[in-house]
Amino acid sequence: MVQVIPKASAKKESGIKKILPWFSFLLVFIVIFLYLITNNKFNNTEILLGEVRQEISAGQSQRYKDVEQDILTFKAKIDDIAGLLENRKKLSSFFSFLEVFVHPNVYFTSLELDMNNSQAKLGGISNDFVSLGQQILAFEKDRFIEDAELESVKLEGGEIQFFIQIYLPSDKTDEKDSR
């Protein structure tokens, strides 16, 4: 039927426009839901962290601390001994050296050995200056001795009484000993 006066046709709303408010609601719920998940995870992590902290402090028991202290003390002791042994000079090796290097015409009668300053003062008797010179030369040539100096000479009863100052390299005594 043809209408003389046409009715205004009802405008149809698009589907998207109808859904949008619901989507906006959904967005609010999503944010709340995410917050709840995050909060739950946070609480769980907090509990876990507490447990780990407890485990750490439980691990540091008195026995653990005692053993640690004992080992550290022992290590310090080994370090101390190593340092002392490193600087140790063996006196006996000096005598062994002297016995080998005594000239047949020279007799040693006194010895003053100072290992702290790596010095020795040898007193002795010789029949002639040549032997004494050879003795000093023999000392000087050896690696065991850094330097040898004739300190004083006295002629008494046809004999030459002398003192020789010997300078030892601070680390040579042990080196020679190990040879």
Added chain:
Amino acid sequence: MKYSIIIIAISVTISIILGLFLLKPKYEELNDLQSQLRQKNIELENQNKYAQLLFSIERSLEEKRDLVTKINSALPADPDIPSLLNFLKESTADQTGMSLLDVSWQEISLSREGRKERFKEYSLRLQLSGSYVAFKNFLYVLERSSRLINVIHSEFSMPTEENEPIFFDVILKVYSY
């Protein structure tokens, strides 16, 4: 239509406010806590490894008890001068044939200012008599003793008469904690 727009605007605003003032700070706190947890886990792991190492060292020290005893006697916790004197007396008279005539001692580390060592040093002055060979043997005994003894000074001269003993003046250094 009008209501829809209002609803959307309110919802989006609420979402933004919740996201910014509730979710974001919580998420950051969670991240922070998780990084703390990771750190603590690493700490726990290292502590366990360290404890294992400590206990294995303790076991190996127990197995090497002899070595530990030697090290402890080289640098004892106590100066124990009487037992040192007894050792010197035995090593002179009984082992080497030397005679110990006089002995005096003092703590030298006390007199040193600004000392760095953890241990104390003692100086012992010995006056001995005997033959040259006996003296050399005495030195060997000292150098091989379990207690760390350093001979730092020695002085002697030959006697005027042939059968007289030689007198030796010796300074030793010993150490203790």
